[in-house]
Amino acid sequence: MEFTETQINRYSRHILLPEVGGKGQKKIIQGKVLIVGAGGLGSPAALYLAAAGIGTIGLIDSDVVDLSNLQRQVIHQTPDVGRPKVVSGKEKIQALNPDVNVVMYEERLTAGNALKIMSGYDVVIDGVDNFPTKFLINDACYFAGKPLVHGGILRFDGRVTTIIPKKSACYRCVFKKPPPEGLVASCQEAGVIGVLAGIIGTIQATEALKLILGIGRPLTDRLLDFDARRTQFREIRIKRNPDCPLCGERPTITELIEDGDVGGPTCALPGQRNL
Amino acid sequence: MQVTINGKAEEIAGGTVLDLLKAKSIEPQMVAVEVNDTMLERTHLETTQLKDGDHVEFLFYMGGGR
Numbered sequence: 050m051e052f053t054e055t056q057i058n059r060y061s062r063h064i065l066l067p068e069v070g071g072k073g074q075k076k077i078i079q080g081k082v083l084i085v086g087a088g089g090l091g092s093p094a095a096l097y098l099a100a101a102g103i104g105t106i107g108l109i110d111s112d113v114v115d116l117s118n119l120q121r122q123v124i125h126q127t128p129d130v131g132r133p134k135v136v137s138g139k140e141k142i143q144a145l146n147p148d149v150n151v152v153m154y155e156e157r158l159t160a161g162n163a164l165k166i167m168s169g170y171d172v173v174i175d176g177v178d179n180f181p182t183k184f185l186i187n188d189a190c191y192f193a194g195k196p197l198v199h200g201g202i203l204r205f206d207g208r209v210t211t212i213i214p215k216k217s218a219c220y221r222c223v224f225k226k227p228p229p230e231g232l233v234a235s236c237q238e239a240g241v242i243g244v245l246a247g248i249i250g251t252i253q254a255t256e257a258l259k260l261i262l263g264i265g266r267p268l269t270d271r272l273l274d275f276d277a278r279r280t281q282f283r284e285i286r287i288k289r290n291p292d293c294p295l296c297g298e299r300p301t302i303t304e305l306i307e308d309g310d311v312g313g314p315t316c317a318l319p320g321q322r323n324l
Numbered sequence: 325m326q327v328t329i330n331g332k333a334e335e336i337a338g339g340t341v342l343d344l345l346k347a348k349s350i351e352p353q354m355v356a357v358e359v360n361d362t363m364l365e366r367t368h369l370e371t372t373q374l375k376d377g378d379h380v381e382f383l384f385y386m387g388g389g390r
């Protein structure tokens with residue numbers, strides 16, 4: 050492919066970077082990123098990836114925009130309340146960068162559709178709000194062999210990590226299964242400071258871009274935890290766990306399953322504030 | 325003795341990882357525990373004695389994202 054004059058102008062600040070250049074920008078334009086959840090994390094990730102010129106962005110979300118989403122889900126705006134998130138997201142992406150092909154999946158990610166949907170993408174971004182789906186995304190990326198950029202936010206805390214299946218620690222290497230439902234409060238009860246979505250979601254977008262460009266050092270085998278109260282990042286080293294039920298030596302999960310009930314959004318962490 | 329818990333040095337009485345969780349009122353099912361960069365099986369919380377200088381990480385589930 051050759052750049053048009055418009056593209057050279059639009060992407061000039063990327064092309065100027067020796068690590069990107071024209072060659073890297075072409076990789077970005079050919080890149081395909083799947084964003085699961087067009088909400089808090091998915092919004093900034095989608096906007097920055099669109100601005101960067103990612104060729105194809107897939108958006109999965111079965112919800113409509115709610116007024117209470119707008120405190121953090123910056124891709125949606127007040128007139129979008131009541132509209133499907135994937136439709137609202139697609140409009141904003143294409144207004145920002147008409148070069149981006151947006152594929153809408155107005156549905157939930159399930160064990161039945163995950164592998165088929167993921168097969169067309171280079172990188173998957175986790176922007177969902179419930180544990181069963183976070184585990185499903187982890188497992189599906191493992192079986193599909195797709196790099197995953199995992200993210201989570203709650204109250205004043207955020208976490209991000211990158212998972213390269215069969216090469217680096219997966220989510221189940223650390224957390225074997227979803228937490229018991231009775232012990233987890235809902236997001237509505239727990240709350241979240243809206244800006245965290247921007248901080249964690251843009252780190253996820255950064256990781257996706259690096260993976261597509263093949264530059265730098267990915268956030269693998271590390272959990273990056275952010276504490277907004279202290280404005281402090283902390284990196285926790287993790288490694289592949291031989292006892293991991295998915296990618297360990299004697300896996301017990303050998304096909305895609307739905308682990309736990311995908312009910313309402315769940316996210317609380319009893320005990321964490323005791324440290 | 326002194327151990328490092330989530331990056332912070334702390335003086336503790338000793339005992340097992342489960343004792344430490346109890347002392348901090350942390351529900352064992354809500355946390356993944358790493359001692360010196362190795363994940364502990366939940367069944368080993370009770371049998372793993374902490375030693376002076378150990379690095380303990382309590383990793384909590386962090387959901388959310390929407």
Ligand SMILES: [Zn+2]
Nearest residue numbers: 219222293296
């Ligand atoms: Zn694993």
